[in-house]
Amino acid sequence: MVSPAIAPDDVVNAVSIEDSIAYLKSKHPDAVTDDEREGYSGVVVQASKLLEVARAIRDDLGFDYLSSATAVDYLGAGDHMEMVYHAYRTSGGGALVFKAQTERENPEIPSLVPVWRGADFQEREAWDLYGIKFPGHPNLRRILMWEGFHGHPMRKDWREAYYEEEQKPFDNRWPGGHVHRSEEKNVFGKNVTYPSDIDLNRLMDTSESEVYASLGLGVDVERILDKDGFETNELVVNMGPHHPSTHGVFRMVLTVDGETVTSLEPVMGYLHRNHEKIGERNTYLHNIPFTDRLDYISSMGNNHGYVLAVEQLMSLGRKYNPPTYRCEAIRVMMVELSRIVNHLWAIGFWLNDIGAFFTPVLYFIQERERILDFFEAVAGSRMMCNYMRFGGLFGDLPERIKSVSNLTNDRIRDYNTMQFLTEMVNERIPRTIDELEQLLTQNEILLERSIGVGVLSADDAINYSAAGPLLRGSGVAYDVRRADPYSIYPELDFDIAVEQDGDMYARYRVRVTELRESVRILKQILPRLEATEGESIWADGKPGAYAPRVPFGEAYGRVENGKGELGYYVVSAGGRGGSSNPWRYHVRAPSFINLTPMGLMSTGYKVADIVGILGSIDIVLGETDR
Amino acid sequence: MYGTGLAKGLMLTLRHFVDSFVDDLRYGLRKYSHATDNFGLRQGTAAKGVITVQYPDEKVAVPERFRFVPFLIVEDEDHPTRSGKDWCTSCGICAKVCPPQCIWIVRGNDPDTGRPVPEPEAFFIDIDICMNCGYCAEYCPFDAIKMDHDYELASYDRTSHHIHDKEKLSKPASYWRDIAPTRAYEEMLVRGTWEHKDAAKEARRGAASARAGSRTQQPQAEVQPAPVVTAETAAAAPAASATAEGATPWSEDDAKREERRRKALERKAKRAARSGG
Ligand code: SF4
Ligand code: SF4
Numbered sequence: 001m002v003s004p005a006i007a008p009d010d011v012v013n014a015v016s017i018e019d020s021i022a023y024l025k026s027k028h029p030d031a032v033t034d035d036e037r038e039g040y041s042g043v044v045v046q047a048s049k050l051l052e053v054a055r056a057i058r059d060d061l062g063f064d065y066l067s068s069a070t071a072v073d074y075l076g077a078g079d080h081m082e083m084v085y086h087a088y089r090t091s092g093g094g095a096l097v098f099k100a101q102t103e104r105e106n107p108e109i110p111s112l113v114p115v116w117r118g119a120d121f122q123e124r125e126a127w128d129l130y131g132i133k134f135p136g137h138p139n140l141r142r143i144l145m146w147e148g149f150h151g152h153p154m155r156k157d158w159r160e161a162y163y164e165e166e167q168k169p170f171d172n173r174w175p176g177g178h179v180h181r182s183e184e185k186n187v188f189g190k191n192v193t194y195p196s197d198i199d200l201n202r203l204m205d206t207s208e209s210e211v212y213a214s215l216g217l218g219v220d221v222e223r224i225l226d227k228d229g230f231e232t233n234e235l236v237v238n239m240g241p242h243h244p245s246t247h248g249v250f251r252m253v254l255t256v257d258g259e260t261v262t263s264l265e266p267v268m269g270y271l272h273r274n275h276e277k278i279g280e281r282n283t284y285l286h287n288i289p290f291t292d293r294l295d296y297i298s299s300m301g302n303n304h305g306y307v308l309a310v311e312q313l314m315s316l317g318r319k320y321n322p323p324t325y326r327c328e329a330i331r332v333m334m335v336e337l338s339r340i341v342n343h344l345w346a347i348g349f350w351l352n353d354i355g356a357f358f359t360p361v362l363y364f365i366q367e368r369e370r371i372l373d374f375f376e377a378v379a380g381s382r383m384m385c386n387y388m389r390f391g392g393l394f395g396d397l398p399e400r401i402k403s404v405s406n407l408t409n410d411r412i413r414d415y416n417t418m419q420f421l422t423e424m425v426n427e428r429i430p431r432t433i434d435e436l437e438q439l440l441t442q443n444e445i446l447l448e449r450s451i452g453v454g455v456l457s458a459d460d461a462i463n464y465s466a467a468g469p470l471l472r473g474s475g476v477a478y479d480v481r482r483a484d485p486y487s488i489y490p491e492l493d494f495d496i497a498v499e500q501d502g503d504m505y506a507r508y509r510v511r512v513t514e515l516r517e518s519v520r521i522l523k524q525i526l527p528r529l530e531a532t533e534g535e536s537i538w539a540d541g542k543p544g545a546y547a548p549r550v551p552f553g554e555a556y557g558r559v560e561n562g563k564g565e566l567g568y569y570v571v572s573a574g575g576r577g578g579s580s581n582p583w584r585y586h587v588r589a590p591s592f593i594n595l596t597p598m599g600l601m602s603t604g605y606k607v608a609d610i611v612g613i614l615g616s617i618d619i620v621l622g623e624t625d626r
Numbered sequence: 627m628y629g630t631g632l633a634k635g636l637m638l639t640l641r642h643f644v645d646s647f648v649d650d651l652r653y654g655l656r657k658y659s660h661a662t663d664n665f666g667l668r669q670g671t672a673a674k675g676v677i678t679v680q681y682p683d684e685k686v687a688v689p690e691r692f693r694f695v696p697f698l699i700v701e702d703e704d705h706p707t708r709s710g711k712d713w714c715t716s717c718g719i720c721a722k723v724c725p726p727q728c729i730w731i732v733r734g735n736d737p738d739t740g741r742p743v744p745e746p747e748a749f750f751i752d753i754d755i756c757m758n759c760g761y762c763a764e765y766c767p768f769d770a771i772k773m774d775h776d777y778e779l780a781s782y783d784r785t786s787h788h789i790h791d792k793e794k795l796s797k798p799a800s801y802w803r804d805i806a807p808t809r810a811y812e813e814m815l816v817r818g819t820w821e822h823k824d825a826a827k828e829a830r831r832g833a834a835s836a837r838a839g840s841r842t843q844q845p846q847a848e849v850q851p852a853p854v855v856t857a858e859t860a861a862a863a864p865a866a867s868a869t870a871e872g873a874t875p876w877s878e879d880d881a882k883r884e885e886r887r888r889k890a891l892e893r894k895a896k897r898a899a900r901s902g903g
Contacts, residue, residue, distance in 0.1 A: 170727050174718035175742070177730030179750035179789055286725035289759035359639060366676065377689035380773065386759050394764065395691070403687035404805060412687045415670060423671035439638050442631030546723045546765045 017094050020061045027060075028053055035099060039316050039553020039572070042097025047109050050100045051136070054085075054115045063087035063096050064462050065478070066116035068556065068567050068588040071126040073104070075156035077573050077583070081107040081132055084569065086556055087116075090462055090476055092483035095556065102132065111137035118465025121596050129154035129276075144269040144625060150195045153274055160277060167581045168282055234262075237607065241270045245353055245611035248621030252598075252614070256607055264602040264610070266595045271625035279585035284310055284550055287585060289386040294587060295623040296383050297345050298338035300375070301561035303388035304331055308486060309557025309568040310390050310550065317551035317578065321539030323391050326532035328488045330393060333421075333525045334385075335559070336518045337375075340429060341368045342562025343511045343518075344436075346469075346618040350508065351440065353615035354449045360439055367432045370424060377401040377417075390548060392538040397529070418530070425522045433515050441512070450504035454601045454613035457502055464597040467590045468564025469514070470617055473507035475500040480560040488528075494521050504616040549578035563618050564590030587626055591619035646675030682778075690806040693760040693773035695753045698795045699802055701822070713770035713799065713822050715744035720762035720771055728755035729762060744824065749792040754784055768823055769813050775805045 015023070021043055024032045031049035035042050045053045057063045068086045081102050086095045100109050111134035112119040123134045124143040131152035134140055142149065151158050162182040164170050240251035249270035255262045275294065279287050291306045292299035314320045323331070345368065348361025372382040378397055379387035387394050402414040440446050456466065461474035471478055479496040481489045497513035499506035538544065550572045558567035567588030572579045594617050602610050679686055699713040721729040732748040735741065762771045774797075781787035803810040819826040 164727075168725075168727055169722040173721040173724075173727055173729060174731045175716065175733030177721065177732055177750070178748075179730045179752065181752070181785075181789075282725060285723065285761070289725055289757055289761070363642060370671070373689075376692060378691065380691040380693040380760055381758065384758065394760075398689075398691065398808070400808075401689060402808070403689045403692075404807065413670065420671060428671055435638055439635040443635050444628055444631050447631075543764075546719065546761075 015061060017096055020057075020063075020096055023061065024053060024056060027056060032098075035097075039313070039551060041554070042095075042099065044099050044101060047100045047102055051110050051112070051115065053098070054112050057087055057096060057098070058115055061096070062089050062091070065090050066112070066118045066465050067095070067558070067565060068569060068586070069112065069119050069122040069126070070569055070586045070588070071130040071132055071154070072571060072584045073130060073154065073156045074573070075104065079104060081130060083109050083126065083132065084554075085112070086567070086569075088484070090478045090483075092478075094484060097556070107132040108135060109133075110135055111140075113137050116465065117460075117463045118593060118596055120464075121593060125592075128152065129274075131155065142269075144272040146269070148195070154277055160274065166281070168286060239610065240267075245614065246621075247349065247615070247619060248624075250619070250621055250624065252610065254602070254607070254610065259606045259608075261602050261605055261607060261610060264599045266598050268592075268595070268621075269625055271621045273626070275626040276585055276587065280582055282585075283547060283581050284390070285546060285548070287582070288388065289384065291587075292384040292386055293622055294589065294626065295342075295561065295563060295566070295591065295620045297620055298335075298342040298562045299383060299385045300331075300334040300338040300387060301342075301559055301566060303385065304335050304487075305557050305559040305561065305566045306568050306570075307388045307390055307557075308559065309555045309570045312555035312557055313550050313553055313570060313572050314390060314548065316553050317549075321391055323393075324532075324535055324537060324539055325488070326396075326529070326535040327392055327537040329525055329528045329532060330397065330537065331388060332487055332489070332492070333522060333529070334375075334378075334387060335561075336521050336525070337371050339518050339562045340515055341371050342618075343515050344368050344432070346562070346615075347436065347508060347511055350504075350612065350615035350618070351446075354446070354504075354612040356440070356443075356446070360436070363435065363439070364432065367429060370428065374401065374417075374420065374424075377403075389544055391544050396537050418526075421522075421529075422526060425519060425526060429519055429522075430516075433512065433519070436515075437512060441509075447505065449609075449612065450508060450616075451501075452503050453605055453609050454504045454616060455502045456597055456601050460597060460600060461502070464600070465593050466564070466597055467594060468560070468562070468618075469497075469507050469510040470564065470594050470597075472496065472498045473510045474502035480558055480565050484558070486557075486559065492521050492524050504612055507616045507618075547580055549580055550582075551578045554584075558588070561590060563620065563623070564594055566590055587623075589623045589626060591621075591623040592626070595619060595624065642675075646677075649673060649675035649677075688775050688777070690809050692775055693758050693763070694777045695756050695758065695774055695779060695790070696751060696760075696762050696771050696795070697774045697797045697801075698749060698792065699770050699772060699799050700796045702798045702800050705799075708822070708825055712745050712796070713768055714746050714749065714766075715768055715770070715824070716742075716746035716749075717744075717767065720766050723761040723765045724756075725759055725761065726755045726757055728752040746792065749795060751790045751795060752788065753779060753790055754788045769817065770822075772802050772806075 021032075021034070024043060025034075028045075028049055031046040031053060032043050035044050065088045066085060067088050068084075070084055072082045072084060074080050074082060081104055083100045083102075085098050085100075087098070088095055102109050107130070109132055111123055113123065113134075114136060120137075120139070121143060123132075123137055124139070124141060126132050127134060127137075127140050128142040128145050129152055141147065145153070153160065162185075164182070235256050237254045237256055238251060239254065240246040241249040243251075246252070251267040251270070252264055253267060254264045275290065279290060282290065287306060288303055291302040294302050311320075311322070315322070344364035345361075348364045351360045352358060375385055375387075376382045378401075379385040379394060397417050399417060400414055401417050401420055403412050456464075456470065456474050458475040460466075461471050461476055466474070475498060477496045477498040480486075481494075482496055494517045495513075497510045497517060499509045552572050554569070554571045556567055556569050558565055560566075565588065569584065569586040569588065570582050571584035573583035598614070598617065602613055605613065701708040701711045701713070703709050705711075716731050716733040718731060718733070721727070721731050728751055730748075730750040731746050734743045734745045734747040736743050758773070760773050763773045779788075814820050817823055817826070821829070
């Protein structure tokens with residue numbers, strides 16, 4: 001089913017952001033103040049009143065969707081910690097940004113989990129990486145680092161193993177740059193610190209109860225283990241971290257009663273590399289190729305969200321030229337192509353998970369292969385595209401997709417780019433989607449495996465901040481491209497895919513419809529590309545600077561990526577007259593937040609369904625763990 | 627009826643199975659030829675079935691913009707005035723834009739005056755750290771560092787093989803024109819000459835001083851704007867632009883190109899032998 005448009009469903013929702021802020025200030029005159037810092041928006045809420053204000057935001061003003069909750073450490077720039085929340089209405093519109101501040105020593109901010117369950121993992125992350133405590137949180141444990149890790153690594157004064165300097169570019173690379181390996185300077189073993197009171201033997205301890213005590217799932221291992229021998233019909237099952245169904249290194253701890261799942265706790269962080277800390281050492285430009293490595297299936301979309309956020313900041317300054325129309329058209333084409341790649345991949349691997357082993361996915365991969373060939377010819381790389389730049393792109397489309405032979409036995413090719421695109425968009429991709437449907441949509445085994453399994457209700461989906469096909473499969477017609485449009489989406493004609501059932505099959509249907517809608521968008525892009533032939537991709541005709549100074553302020557750039565809403569919260573602060581490195585660089589990762597309702601969706605189903613339910617969420621661990 | 631959906635799907639599987647053989651029959655032995663359009667037939671938009679490229683006996687040649695661990699451009703040996711000279715002026719920009727900071731440059735100094743000279747004394751790239759982003763090539767103002775197409779760099783010992791020094795990084799300018807003719811041509815258009823920026827400037831200065839007696843401004847032949855050829859014709863028929871520009875690198879004959887390709891293969895084989903042993 002396709003919903004043509006989103007209509008505000010009641011009067012409250014029609015209240016503008018300004019009026020909403022005015023309402024909050026009148027209702028809580030001493031708790032809510034405007035955020036008056038240069039380049040910032042929204043309100044600052046007194047921490048002690050946060051819960052009340054948040055309830056008013058959700059219930060009185062209709063901001064039912066908490067997109068992002070993240071922390072910032074303003075060490076040396078106010079010396080406080082801050083939680084930043086972005087709340088939206090699922091009926092569409094801009095963000096209500098609100099913040100709560102606390103001191104750096106013993107930071108404490110009331111938990112918002114009672115208001116939005118979607119804050120659960122995000123607050124755990126803030127505790128883990130910033131050390132902010134959230135009284136009222138049901139399960140405040142580390143989430144990306146392990147219990148017993150020393151310190152809170154995103155704090156500005158925390159230094160990582162192989163620390164070199166606060167910010168790049170590092171001084172010693174030029175002009176006297178003698179090569180060194182970080183591991184030589186700082187040999188293994190010296191690069192980690194442990195808390196003084198830690199008992200390293202305890203980490204080796206394999207006693208079952210200790211292993212599960214560090215998880216929050218409330219498994220009473222003792223009780224389960226206490227039963228004699230084989231008579232028990234209750235079990236704890238670890239799926240992962242090395243398990244083919246988890247699509248990476250990811251672990252689910254389930255308790256089962258016979259075949260039925262009674263609780264499930266996702267355990268993550270095995271691929272954690274502190275992407276955000278790296279991002280804050282990097283310059284703005286350095287971060288673009290790093291974003292490729294988040295959701296490595298759709299790196300074009302990752303680039304897009306990040307450049308949008310930084311462009312928002314740059315537009316606060318004087319010297320900023322927005323991208324040209326041709327540039328926007330190419331960007332949209334690229335992200336739609338990667339959405340197709342993403343959905344083909346997601347559907348294919350979900351089918352693997354439920355038993356259609358590899359035949360369908362290999363058919364889909366043939367088309368993905370051609371799209372990646374195109375990315376390679378345009379951006380230089382198949383998956384790590386690194387294609388978008390602030391205010392432009394790495395390069396215009398080449399006239400021909402072509403290779404020259406360097407070595408004997410090279411297979412070479414030479415196609416006209418526009419012709420290739422036209423054939424792909426008008427023939428090949430639609431044909432693949434038709435085949436996909438013929439192959440599976442009516443397949444009885446698929447129907448029986450997926451209908452009514454892994455159900456997530458619309459209210460839960462919103463409250464748990466689910467995004468993307470997971471949200472739309474539960475009957476919520478929320479798509480950032482329509483709800484809070486960016487780039488040239490407002491002028492493009494497409495519908496939002498939505499299904500009411502909230503089960504695995506609904507999510508599959510949503511993805512198939514989105515594939516078709518993407519093709520529809522691409523068909524509108526092609527004439528736009530032809531019309532702008534010859535136009536520069538840069539507003540002033542020449543590429544942007546390699547070290548732009550970005551004006552102070554904050555920005556939240558979000559896009560609808562294949563896996564859901566991908567947001568970048570970027571703060572420019574410190575120094576004078578703009579910054580060259582982001583002060584805060586946060587990724588609102590759909591793969592991470594979409595796991596919040598995983599436990600809820602799995603309880604009551606069979607063990608064999610868990611793999612399929614996880615596959616139907618569509619996560620990628622590069623993005624989940626960051 | 628229960629099972630129809632299943633049967634429909636299986637029909638499709640059967641069709642996929644047959645398609646590759648149909649393609650085989652249709653294109654016949656052309657599958658084994660290496661002409662430009664063949665791969666397109668089997669792997670392009672017209673193909674129905676699948677093709678297997680027998681890597682490593684065969685390879686899919688990478689497109690021009692493909693980027694892998696960078697290399698440094700040095701002037702060709704047969705260049706009349708700058709043979710073997712680095713294009714790099716050790717300006718340091720690539721080291722600054724490199725996201726994982728894997729470029730180290732020692733700037734050269736004139737031994738007599740102690741003043742910096744525009745040529746690096748040493749240049750290192752740690753290819754274990756390089757993320758193949760291509761920024762160094764994109765932002766180098768002298769077109770002196772380029773992304774390579776040679777992706778077979780695996781070795782048994784990373785500590786001895788994976789820090790590329792200047793010697794290992796350097797490749798002749800003509801190599802770049804070989805692997806990426808269209809891009810090299812576009813860059814020439816921006817520079818206004820096939821030569822290095824500085825060489826062109828020097829030549830201009832020399833010409834200007836030779837003409838010092840005469841006050842009339844002569845058109846500058848050395849940096850003449852791009853000849854009117856499209857990237858297409860330049861790439862397809864190097865000789866065309868050669869006539870337009872006189873003694874440019876494009877004028878070299880096929881024998882020379884062959885020779886260089888042979889050398890590249892030898893270098894590669896040597897490296898493989900080294901890392902293999
Ligand atoms: S940017 Fe180019 S010229 Fe400057 S140091 Fe790097 S390679 Fe040399
Ligand atoms: S390709 Fe990127 S990572 Fe590699 S050396 Fe160049 S700038 Fe550095």
